[in-house]
Amino acid sequence: MQVYKVGGAVRDRLLGLPVTDIDRVVVGATTEEMLAQGFRPVGADFPVFLHPKTGEEYALARTERKSGRGYGGFTFYASPEVTLEEDLIRRDLTINAMAEDDQQNLTDPYHGQRDLEARILRHVSPAFAEDPLRVLRVARFAARYAGLGFTVAPETLELMRELSESGELQALTAERSWKEISRALLEDQPQVFIEVLRDCGALKVLMPEVDALFGVPQPEAHHPEIDTGLHTLSVLQQAALHKQPLTVRWACLLHDLGKGLTPQEEWPRHIAHEHTGLKLIKAVNERFKAPKDCQELALLVGQYHTHGHRALELKASTLLELLQSFDVYRRPQRFEEFIAACEMDARGRKGLEQRSYPQADYLRGAATAARGVAVQPLLEQGFKGPALGEALKRERLKVLKAYKDAASA
Numbered sequence: 001m002q003v004y005k006v007g008g009a010v011r012d013r014l015l016g017l018p019v020t021d022i023d024r025v026v027v028g029a030t031t032e033e034m035l036a037q038g039f040r041p042v043g044a045d046f047p048v049f050l051h052p053k054t055g056e057e058y059a060l061a062r063t064e065r066k067s068g069r070g071y072g073g074f075t076f077y078a079s080p081e082v083t084l085e086e087d088l089i090r091r092d093l094t095i096n097a098m099a100e101d102d103q104q105n106l107t108d109p110y111h112g113q114r115d116l117e118a119r120i121l122r123h124v125s126p127a128f129a130e131d132p133l134r135v136l137r138v139a140r141f142a143a144r145y146a147g148l149g150f151t152v153a154p155e156t157l158e159l160m161r162e163l164s165e166s167g168e169l170q171a172l173t174a175e176r177s178w179k180e181i182s183r184a185l186l187e188d189q190p191q192v193f194i195e196v197l198r199d200c201g202a203l204k205v206l207m208p209e210v211d212a213l214f215g216v217p218q219p220e221a222h223h224p225e226i227d228t229g230l231h232t233l234s235v236l237q238q239a240a241l242h243k244q245p246l247t248v249r250w251a252c253l254l255h256d257l258g259k260g261l262t263p264q265e266e267w268p269r270h271i272a273h274e275h276t277g278l279k280l281i282k283a284v285n286e287r288f289k290a291p292k293d294c295q296e297l298a299l300l301v302g303q304y305h306t307h308g309h310r311a312l313e314l315k316a317s318t319l320l321e322l323l324q325s326f327d328v329y330r331r332p333q334r335f336e337e338f339i340a341a342c343e344m345d346a347r348g349r350k351g352l353e354q355r356s357y358p359q360a361d362y363l364r365g366a367a368t369a370a371r372g373v374a375v376q377p378l379l380e381q382g383f384k385g386p387a388l389g390e391a392l393k394r395e396r397l398k399v400l401k402a403y404k405d406a407a408s409a
């Protein structure tokens with residue numbers, strides 16, 4: 001049997017990038033032979049094994065055939081007769097369809113190296129269209145390698161468009177989609193992921209709420225970029241530039257969904273979009289079964305981002321309500337993430353990327369002040385139950401008033 005490195009390990013080594021996860025393919029072996037050598041089987045669906053010592057993945061060379069809708073609708077055929085070329089042709093992109101042996105001899109039947117040099121993301125064969133997840137994968141790779149100058153080949157984008165129009169994308173499970181979406185959002189240029197999905201019509205299917213933001217104007221005085229979709233892309237880009245975590249990036253993507261619902265007569269104003277957007281944010285959250293912390297932050301940022309921008313003008317009582325809504329006493333980190341999302345929103349405006357955002361420190365200071373109110377003295381004064389809660393609120397309001405006065409003095 002022969003063992004080859006495949007996929008990302010080969011691609012990233014040729015690009016001169018660090019290789020973290022190594023996928024290997026085994027040609028000329030049977031499951032029995034693998035087990036006899038101590039490999040541990042893992043794949044419920046595919047013949048994949050873990051190396052007894054290194055724990056790295058080894059997959060038997062296989063071919064696959066589409067037999068139904070979605071990802072479940074595949075039949076696999078693995079046998080010692082399946083060649084390396086046959087295994088490579090079922091892969092998504094030419095740059096992902098190269099293999100190398102121990103001596104770094106390259107097997108590259110579909111010209112991945114040529115496309116690497118030309119900076120092109122190109123599908124390997126028409127079988128690309130058999131797994132709709134590949135639409136998301138290509139968009140993710142476009143986001144990852146945009147900085148190196150990679151773009152999607154027109155014929156691949158065309159196939160992605162056909163896939164998006166065919167209704168196949170709806171067959172993807174929430175889990176598979178979220179895995180791609182979350183990884184893509186964590187790339188250096190996550191906005192490219194959204195752009196590519198939009199270019200091929202997949203955004204309209206996967207997140208129509210985000211797609212609807214393109215073409216919706218905002219007041220030029222606050223938003224020189226005008227278009228809400230372009231603004232959203234810039235906010236996402238800022239979040240990546242500032243190395244924000246996934247929660248913040250997810251919230252950035254969804255913060256303005258309400259603007260897609262504004263009646264045209266009201267354009268470019270978006271009265272109460274924070275409120276109207278909540279049901280849309282909830283729907284997108286649930287569609288992809290986003291993790292709880294992502295869901296929560298997206299809803300809170302959707303509802304309160306304008307409060308963040310107006311922080312310095314908020315009455316002490318409104319400031320207190322904001323801090324209470326975030327449960328800043330037990331969840332300080334979540335409030336930090338809210339502040340970060342607001343700042344990215346402010347920076348995601350054309351020409352205003354470098355403008356300072358004093359609201360951030362002001363909000364932090366307010367949170368610190370409110371959290372500084374001690375419970376003990378109130379307990380000692382005999383407060384308990386709901387009365388204690390009320391007394392705490394009164395004390396917090398007092399310190400926030402003092403904080404606000406000191407800040408504006």
Ligand code: ATP
Pocket residue numbers: 006007008009021023090091092093096097131133134137
């Ligand atoms: P990463 O750096 O993100 O791990 P990768 O290319 O190694 O990138 P994996 O998800 O680890 O991506 O998959 C390994 C290889 O398996 C890919 O390079 C590709 O050849 C193939 N592959 C994975 N998923 C698919 C898919 N849905 N359709 C076609 N080929 C796929």
Ligand code: MG
Pocket residue numbers: 007008009021022023
């Ligand atoms: Mg990999």
